[in-house]
Amino acid sequence: MDTLSYKTVSANKATVQKGWVVVDAEGQVLGRMCSKVAKILRGKYKPNFTPNVDCGDNVIIINAEKVQLTGNKWNDRVYVSYTGFPGGQREITPAQMLEKKGAERLIKKVVKGMLPKNRLGRQIIANLYVFEGAEHDKQAQQPVQIDINTLK
Numbered sequence: 001m002d003t004l005s006y007k008t009v010s011a012n013k014a015t016v017q018k019g020w021v022v023v024d025a026e027g028q029v030l031g032r033m034c035s036k037v038a039k040i041l042r043g044k045y046k047p048n049f050t051p052n053v054d055c056g057d058n059v060i061i062i063n064a065e066k067v068q069l070t071g072n073k074w075n076d077r078v079y080v081s082y083t084g085f086p087g088g089q090r091e092i093t094p095a096q097m098l099e100k101k102g103a104e105r106l107i108k109k110v111v112k113g114m115l116p117k118n119r120l121g122r123q124i125i126a127n128l129y130v131f132e133g134a135e136h137d138k139q140a141q142q143p144v145q146i147d148i149n150t151l152k
Contacts, residue, residue, distance in 0.1 A: 016055045021057045021143060021145075023061050024063055024145070025066060040151075041059055041124050062134055073094065
């Protein structure tokens with residue numbers, strides 16, 4: 001068997017084929033949807049996935065305010081942040097975040113937590129666009145509507 005014919009192909013910035021994808025968040029469970037979106041953003045569904053390159057697609061999420069949380073997580077889950085000052089620990093629940101800061105901040109926070117915590121992760125999160133209504137301003141990119149439930 002000629003083993004030299006099998007070469008691992010690594011993607012780089014010049015060879016990556018980035019597309020645009022639309023995901024409808026209406027009726028979706030927040031964590032399950034965001035984990036699949038993070039995989040799309042990272043490029044894990046592509047055959048030429050390379051861990052150190054941004055090879056994922058750009059994702060547009062519509063109807064973000066209609067996302068679901070199971071159980072009593074709207075009020076029981078707590079996101080903790082720290083201002084950097086003494087006594088500056090702040091807590092906020094998903095319900096409070098949705099009301100005060102909007103669904104865009106909530107979804108971006110959840111997806112960002114599922115990406116690498118380095119320069120690549122900060123670069124990848126910029127490829128996520130969240131819209132609260134059914135309309136978005138990215139029609140010029142000709143995005144493809146996908147059903148997030150068909151992905152594993």
